[in-house]
Amino acid sequence: MKFEPLPLKGAYEIHLERREDDRGFFARMYCDDEFAAQGLNTTWVQMNVSLSREAGTLRGMHFQREPAAEIKLVRCLRGEAFDVIVDLRAGSDTYGQHCHVLLDQDALNAIYVPKGFAHGFQTLSDDTELQYCHSTAYAPGHEGGVNPLDPDLGIAWRRPVTVLSDRDQNLPPLAECTAL
Numbered sequence: 001m002k003f004e005p006l007p008l009k010g011a012y013e014i015h016l017e018r019r020e021d022d023r024g025f026f027a028r029m030y031c032d033d034e035f036a037a038q039g040l041n042t043t044w045v046q047m048n049v050s051l052s053r054e055a056g057t058l059r060g061m062h063f064q065r066e067p068a069a070e071i072k073l074v075r076c077l078r079g080e081a082f083d084v085i086v087d088l089r090a091g092s093d094t095y096g097q098h099c100h101v102l103l104d105q106d107a108l109n110a111i112y113v114p115k116g117f118a119h120g121f122q123t124l125s126d127d128t129e130l131q132y133c134h135s136t137a138y139a140p141g142h143e144g145g146v147n148p149l150d151p152d153l154g155i156a157w158r159r160p161v162t163v164l165s166d167r168d169q170n171l172p173p174l175a176e177c178t179a180l
C-alpha cells in the first residue's frame, strides 16, 4: 500500500498494490501493520456500502460530532466518483478548505478521512458503488452536514447534479456550521 498525503493535513489517498499473475491480481485492501506504521486508525467498527444508480448523484457533505466523530476509509467498488472532503477542524489553518480524490474501481485507490472533516462525493458513472469503513458506529443523533452546493465551499462538482437527497439540499452553509 502506498500512502499519499493530501493537501489537507491528516488525509491520505491510499493506493493498493496489485500483485498481477495470469489469473488476474491480488491486492491488500487494508493492513493493521501498515496503517499503524503510518500512525493511522486501525479500529473499524462498521463497514457500509452505497449504490447510486444515476451518474451525477451527489451525497454529502456529512460528518458526525463528538462523542461519535468518525474516521472513514472510502473505496469505489464499481464505477467512478469525485470524492471530496472539507476541513471543519476547530483552529485548523485550512478550516473551510476542501480537496478531492477521483475514486475509481480500476485505480484501486481509497481516501482516508480523518476526524473533523465533512465527506461527500458525486458519481461519474451509472451504478457506482462505494464502500466505507467507519471507526465509530452510526449515531443519527450526532449527524451533521454542510451544504455541498454552498458557494463559500466552492466545490467544482464535475457534472450537473442529477440526484440530491432532501436532507442534503437542506443542509446549512459553511457560515452556519460550528467547527468540529
Ligand SMILES: Cc1cn([C@H]2C[C@H](O)[C@@H](COP(=O)(O)OP(=O)(O)O[C@H]3O[C@@H](C)C(=O)[C@@H](O)[C@H]3O)O2)c(=O)[nH]c1=O
Pocket: 048, 050, 059, 060, 061, 062, 063, 119, 120, 121, 132, 138, 165
Ligand atoms: C450512514 C448510515 C445511514 N443509515 C440509514 C439512514 C437512512 O435510512 C439510510 C440512508 O442514509 P443517508 O441518507 O444518510 O445515506 P448517505 O447520504 O449515503 O450517507 C452517507 O453519505 C456519505 C457522503 C458519507 O460520508 C457516509 O458516512 C454517509 O453519511 O441509511 C444507517 O442505517 N447506517 C448508517 O451508517
